[in-house]
Amino acid sequence: MSGELVLVTGGSGFLGAHCILHLLDSGYRVRTTVRSLKREADVRAMLKAGGAEPGEALSFVAADLMDDAGWSEAVAGCDFVLHVASPFPPSQPKNEDELIIPAREGALRVLRAARDADVKRVVLTSSFAAIHYGFASTNHLFTEEDWTNLNSRHLSAYVKSKTLAERAAWDFIAREGGTLELTVINPAVIFGPVLGADYSSSIQIMQRLMDGALPGCPRLTFGVVDVRDVVDLHVRAMTNPAANGQRFLATAEDGMTIQQIALVLKKRLGDAARRVPTRELPNWLVRLASLVDPSIAQFIPELGKAWNVTNAKARELLGWTPRSNEEAIVAAAESLLRLGLLRHVK
Structure with a gap:
């Protein structure tokens, strides 16, 4: 509802x-948290790059996932919360708790504040x-019923942090959530248009391909989804009564290898993709x-692993229709070019 x-x-x-x-485009008023209010200008610049100058329709509160300060102010009077913030570093931290604790405790901090504010x-x-x-x-065909196996010896700190944070959120709702409702979105690798230099680690894959920073393509396969479609799914999940208590996989189509992504860039971007490697690297070389x-x-x-995954639940329950x-992929690369964020391509 507008307003x-x-x-x-x-x-x-x-x-x-x-x-x-x-x-903002849908008529909502928005409040957002940043770790420092000095970031307000950066956020407004990104929004301007996306075609919006919201003025007073957007307000800011300083709040950190590791500190209680600011969260009661942040949620006061809110109808809904989109808890998007979570650390995703470009490399493994020395101590996995550097990721796990902020992700898990941050989620619980937001949920407690939201419950107490009658969100x-x-x-x-x-x-x-x-x-x-x-x-x-x-x-196996992976669906929203599946959970990462935390007993595996080969999980990265990021994978553990996302799994443990989501588990903790569902446990909180079950034990002490009161009337607060929870819905979870589980995106694959997010591409789509960049609004500024503060972009995600997933976009760094694109940047390194376009810059020729990779000698070839590791044999990795992952799902792809456009950031605009991930947002659309969040908002559908926010307002649809049927989404309460549900998880939704956000992936557009079948998974793609890095080599397939590279070939798309070559096909669609011509000379701008001249540095993109298309040779597949043997696994032993990547390990080295x-x-x-x-x-x-x-x-x-x-x-070398390929995953089967379905987005049927989001399509059927929420009417979600993602881009290809x-x-x-092309939207991400074109935005990096447009904003001058590539080292070797202008």
């Missing part, structure tokens, strides 16, 4: 900024990482490279 107030956590992030854009529903951004890791077989590049190590257990993989 309702929605809190978006982490408004300076890639997904958070797009959430704000979509909500109607929180939509939590989890990840496909909370669904499909830690399994030997790749023949991970010894000197920590950002690679977290992907080693997934080399190719459109999401």
Whole structure:
């Protein structure tokens, strides 16, 4: 309903900024959290790049996932909360708790504040990482009923952080959520248009391909989804009564290998993609490279695996219709070009 107030956590992030854009365009008033109010100008610049100058329809509150300060102010008077903020580093931290604790405690901090402020529903951004890791077989069709196997020895800190944070959120709602409703979105790798230099680690994959920073394509497969469609699914989940208590996988089509993504860039972007590698790297070489590049190590257990996943639930229950993989990929690359965010391509 137009005029309702929605809190978006982490408004300076890639997904958070797009959430704000979509909500404003839909007639909502928006409040967003940033760790420092000095980031307000950055957020407004990203929104302007996306075609919006919201003025007083957007307000800011300083709040950190690891501190209680600011959260009661942030949720006061809100009808809904989109809890988007969560750490996603480019490489594995030395101590996995650097990721796990902020993700889990941050989610609980937001849920407690929302419950106490009589918010109607929180939509939590989890990840496909909370669904499909830690399994030997790749023949299984993964759905929202599946959970990452936390007993696996080969889970990255990021995968653990998303799984544990989502588990903790559902446990909180069951034990002490009161009337607060919870819905969870589990996106695959998010591409789509970048609004500024503060983008996600998923976009760094695109940046490294376009810059020629990779000697070839590791044998990795993952689902792809456009950021605008992830936002659309969040808002549908926020308002549809049938979404209460549900998880929704956000992935557009079948998974793609990095080599397939590279070939799309070559086909669609011509000379701008001249540095994009299309040679597939053998697994042994990627394992060797991970010894000197920590950002690679977290992907080693997934080399050569292909996953079957379905978005049927989001389509059927919420009427969600995502863009194609190719459109999401090209939009990301074109925005990096447009904003001058590539090192070697102007």
